[in-house]
Amino acid sequence: xxxxxxxxxxxxxxxxLRQQNKYCRFKKMGIDYIDYKDSEFLMRFLNxxxxxxxxxxxxxxxxxxxxxxxxxxxxxxxxxxxxxxxxLK
Amino acid sequence: xxxxxxxxxxxPVLSEDQVKETVKKFVDQIKANKGxxxxxxxxxxxxxxxxxxKKKTGFYNLIEFQADGxxxxxxxxxxxxxxxxxxxxxxxxxxxxxxxADRRKKKLSTNSKTE
Numbered sequence: 001x002x003x004x005x006x007x008x009x010x011x012x013x014x015x016x017l018r019q020q021n022k023y024c025r026f027k028k029m030g031i032d033y034i035d036y037k038d039s040e041f042l043m044r045f046l047n048x049x050x051x052x053x054x055x056x057x058x059x060x061x062x063x064x065x066x067x068x069x070x071x072x073x074x075x076x077x078x079x080x081x082x083x084x085x086x087x088l089k
Numbered sequence: 090x091x092x093x094x095x096x097x098x099x100x101p102v103l104s105e106d107q108v109k110e111t112v113k114k115f116v117d118q119i120k121a122n123k124g125x126x127x128x129x130x131x132x133x134x135x136x137x138x139x140x141x142x143k144k145k146t147g148f149y150n151l152i153e154f155q156a157d158g159x160x161x162x163x164x165x166x167x168x169x170x171x172x173x174x175x176x177x178x179x180x181x182x183x184x185x186x187x188x189x190a191d192r193r194k195k196k197l198s199t200n201s202k203t204e
Contacts (some may be wrong), residue, residue: 009199032189033183036180037096037151074178076138077176078098079098
C-alpha cells in the first residue's frame with residue numbers, strides 16, 4: 001500500500017529539456033567578422049576532440065556557421081587549433 | 090592595392106636576432122615590390138597545438154600589408170624557400186576583415202556593435 005506522501009503521476013510530467021529559443025550569438029552580439037587568430041573564442045565551438053560543433057548544438061545561423069568553419073580551418077593551418085585532440089577542454 | 094595578412098611560424102631553434110633578420114627580409118621584400126606595411130605583430134614563442142617538423146613550439150609573426158596581387162606568388166615562393174619559416178598563411182582582408190583589423194590595431198573592442 002503506497003503511503004499518503006508517495007504521489008504517483010498518471011501522465012508523465014513533460015520537462016522542458018530543450019533550451020528555449022536558440023539564438024545565433026553572432027547576430028545578437030553584432031559580430032560581423034570571425035577572426036581566425038583568437039583561438040579562445042573559436043575553442044567554444046569545438047568539442048573535446050577538436051571537431052566543429054554542428055549548428056543544431058550551437059544555434060548559429062547558416063551564414064556564420066560557414067564563416068566559423070573557414071576560420072577554424074585557417075586556425076588549424078597555423079597550429080592555433082588542433083586537427084584532432086583528446087582533452088581539448 | 091588589396092590588403093593581405095600573413096601569419097608565419099619560424100623555427101624555435103633560431104636565436105632572437107635571426108628571427109628579427111628573417112622578418113626584416115620579408116618586410117624588405119614587400120617594400121621592394123611597392124607594398125606598404127600597415128601592421129606588424131610579433132607573438133613571440135608560442136606552443137604549437139600539434140608538432141610541425143617534429144617541433145612543439147615556434148616563433149609566430151604577423152605582417153599586414155597592402156600590395157597588388159602579382160607579388161604574392163613570389164612572396165610565397167620566398168617563404169617556401171626559406172628553411173627558417175616552417176608554416177605560413179596569407180589571407181586577403183575583405184570589407185569586414187579590414188574593419189576588424191583596424192579595430193584590432195587601435196585595441197578597441199573587436200565587435201562592431203559596441204562602437
